[in-house]
Amino acid sequence: MAKWLAAIRKGYGKKLASLHAWNGWIVVILALTGLVLFQGLWRGILGEGRVVIRFLHIVVGIASLLPVVYYLLLAGKHWKQLRGKTAQKVNVVIVLALLVGWLLSGLLLWQFKAAGPRWSSNALYVHDLLTWVGLPYIIYHSLTRLKWLKEPHRRTIKTGAAGEGLHPAAKPEAVLSRRAFIRTAIGAGLAIAVGPSFLRWIGSQLSSGTNYDQEAVSDANKLFPAPAPLPASSPPIGGGSKGSFRIYTVTPIPHFDNSTFSFTVDGLVNKKLQWNWEQFVALKREVQVSDFHCVTGWSVYNNTWEGIKLKDFLAMAGVKPGAKTVKLYSGDGVYTDSLTLDQASMDDVLVALMHDGKPIPSDLGGPVRLVVPKMYTYKSVKWLNRIELIDSDHTGYWEERGYSNDAWV
Known part of the structure; x- marks a missing residue:
């Protein structure tokens, strides 16, 4: 066991990069299949194909356990490398919590008959809440980590140039990095796209009863x-x-x-x-x-x-x-x-x-x-x-x- 752990830690850097990639693909597949299962329109279009999509969603959801376990084996080494990097530590905790929460609530939904209606209903609430909160977070985090955003010569928006009142020898002034601009744009886009739907969903969950008057209209x-x-x-x-x-x-x-x-x-x-x-x-x-x-x-x-x-x-x-x-x-x-x-x-x-x-x-x-x-x-x-x-x-x-x-x- 000790030799196996040592071998895992030896290839830590490359493995951690692969772990990020696996997490990304898992989230993408779960998001796409989950949206198809959620939207009633696809029920009629897919027919029995919906059962295949549901099976894929379940299998990939269970597979999300593997990167979680693997990361936990490497957690000590990774945590030391993040010393002084509070934001990255918080990100690690958030992503792991999302994956574990999705996994556990998804297992209860999968085994709905064994769990019973009360447990299934609560699991669906948790699953939905994690999706509404977690998916935008992960999309935002993933897009802002794209390689081209980290390249200095491609990530800076500058103002002022020759012909605009500056001396030809003067250097343009960097006022906003492209990375900062993209972060802001992605955050605003997600807030506009997801915000109203999330507020409607949370309102329906917090209401004391069915908003029947609104539906009867x-x-x-x-x-x-x-x-x-x-x-x-x-x-x-x-x-x-x-x-x-x-x-x-x-x-x-x-x-x-x-x-x-x-x-x-x-x-x-x-x-x-x-x-x-x-x-x-x-x-x-x-x-x-x-x-x-x-x-x-x-x-x-x-x-x-x-x-x-x-x-x-x-x-x-x-x-x-x-x-x-x-x-x-x-x-x-x-x-x-x-x-x-x-x-x-x-x-x-x-x-x-x-x-x-x-x-x-x-x-x-x-x-x-x-x-x-x-x-x-x-x-x-x-x-x-x-x-x-x-x-x-x-x-x-x-x-x-x-x-x-x-x-x-």
Whole structure:
């Protein structure tokens, strides 16, 4: 062991330079793959390719442990070389803390089922916070260390020259080094580009509940009459939801009005059922309080949903003996998923019209969405407009693209 450590330290200089390069590439790959995973637009474009991107993100994230361990083996020697260089010491601590924080929170998000929703939700918060703070810092630090910035003849902006009132023999005066100028420009650019998004994100995390009024303003649905909330919904018996929804969609968000909305129950049923909006909103509803867990790690707690139990629709239509699966269709025309008859008959599976006493906005899957509290939310189909009973299994949109058929929380 001692000989191995000695050999490592012997090639310290070159190895440390390689370590910086590895850290740089790791951050670049994690940043690019993370942005692709975060942006809902890429979900539809990549399809099953998103699963490959997610796998790459996880593998590179785990690989970030190697430079951390390697650096720790060299830390004593490096720390001595940084004697009197406080800024560089601080930088080392910050970068190591970022890598370790990303690694640990990423492991919890990767193993979300073993960790459970509470740990996953907290890990996602930490992962996001480190990204918002750390990525701009590392970009700034990396760009300002470019080799050409350290070359004196290429890094100085000078003023004053012959023909501008100076004696021909006079030397121009250096007023701002190019390195200082680039640092300032990069810092200002990052502040302008990242600052507003970060402030919006931190505001949503610090809010005591869902900013539902703001989201309802962007509701593109035009349906009348609006459903009148039951007494248990307004004020919500759950006390108001806690957390922030993240908007994911594989298509442009659809919207509906009275002429385009319909809700159908068909397939292997005794009686096909279909409602327009006026008929649908008149159906008898009930209220439930439940938590909402996304497979990507975030959760919204204490939601007060109002709607009709899925099993009540099945009872109204009558299920034929050959029926095996309940296939669920989204009004976006693309997304589908399914539940077994036993799952669909659970008492808390709700076809919801209202959330916390207000109509569900289009951004959150309204006017009608499914809520399956005991499962991750790729089963809770948004813009639900059709329920079909079929005699075979059905593989849902995301299950076709690598998600587990086991969606239980």
